[in-house]
Amino acid sequence: AQSVTQLDSQVPVFEEAPVELRCNYSSSVSVYLFWYVQYPNQGLQLLLKYLSGSTLVESINGFEAEFNKSQTSFHLRKPSVHISDTAEYFCAVRGFSGGYNKLIFGAGTRLAVHP
Amino acid sequence: SAVISQKPSRDICQRGTSLTIQCQVDSQVTMMFWYRQQPGQSLTLIATANQGSEATYESGFVIDKFPISRPNLTFSTLTVSNMSPEDSSIYLCSAASSQNTGELFFGEGSRLTVL
Numbered sequence: 633a634q635s636v637t638q639l640d641s642q643v644p645v646f647e648e649a650p651v652e653l654r655c656n657y658s659s660s661v662s663v664y665l666f667w668y669v670q671y672p673n674q675g676l677q678l679l680l681k682y683l684s685g686s687t688l689v690e691s692i693n694g695f696e697a698e699f700n701k702s703q704t705s706f707h708l709r710k711p712s713v714h715i716s717d718t719a720e721y722f723c724a725v726r727g728f729s730g731g732y733n734k735l736i737f738g739a740g741t742r743l744a745v746h747p
Numbered sequence: 748s749a750v751i752s753q754k755p756s757r758d759i760c761q762r763g764t765s766l767t768i769q770c771q772v773d774s775q776v777t778m779m780f781w782y783r784q785q786p787g788q789s790l791t792l793i794a795t796a797n798q799g800s801e802a803t804y805e806s807g808f809v810i811d812k813f814p815i816s817r818p819n820l821t822f823s824t825l826t827v828s829n830m831s832p833e834d835s836s837i838y839l840c841s842a843a844s845s846q847n848t849g850e851l852f853f854g855e856g857s858r859l860t861v862l
Contacts, residue, residue, distance in 0.1 A: 666850055675839060675855035676790075722789060734780075734805075735841075735851050737790045 634659040634725045636738035644744045647715055653708040653741045655697075655723030665706040666724040666735070667697055676722065682706065693717075718745045749774050749842050751854035759860045760830050767826045768857045770840030775820040778843040780851065781813070785836045793838075796823040830861045 802815035
């Protein structure tokens with residue numbers, strides 16, 4: 633079985649400052665890792681994903697995340713945030729070991745960007 | 748990617764009634780799922796909607812309370828039966844194009860309030 637821990641429930645930050653949203657996972661098998669974003673009153677959108685290959689993955693709006701197998705982490709970073717980045721961010725993990733493996737979500741981190 | 752439409756987007760329901768949520772995907776998908784997001788919380792998987800057979804429910808969810816249909820590869824319904832205020836949540840439909848690789852795509856959710 634897999635589990636996900638998002639270490640911060642809320643992260644307040646000023647506009648143009650850097651931010652890191654932390655995510656750790658546990659799994660007995662290899663995993664796929666995802667970050668989803670949920671803007672107020674909207675559904676979930678995929679922000680970025682790690683399936684294989686390069687451990688550093690990037691999104692089109694400046695976020696990046698690095699898969700660290702030894703530390704079982706997949707932290708999300710952005711060097712300079714905008715007001716429009718204010719949202720709930722969910723880290724998710726999906727194991728693969730034959731057959732279907734469900735997507736497990738963390739509790740979420742609310743990013744609040746202040747002017 | 749897949750575009751997922753849900754109806755209704757929101758509803759206010761009376762205790763003891765039932766409501767059916769519809770989910771339409773714009774392309775054929777292998778897997779469809781239903782999640783619940785209670786106020787201020789993360790997503791919890793209710794069940795996997797299987798085409799032409801009974802849904803596979805997660806621990807804590809039963810068919811009598813959450814009957815699910817999936818008559819074809821692009822459509823599914825979730826019914827919330829005999830509702831109580833504790834069922835007030837956002838219900839999200841999601842889909843995956845393959846069994847084990849890649850991300851899930853999500854609809855915008857159906858926000859139910861039970862009085």
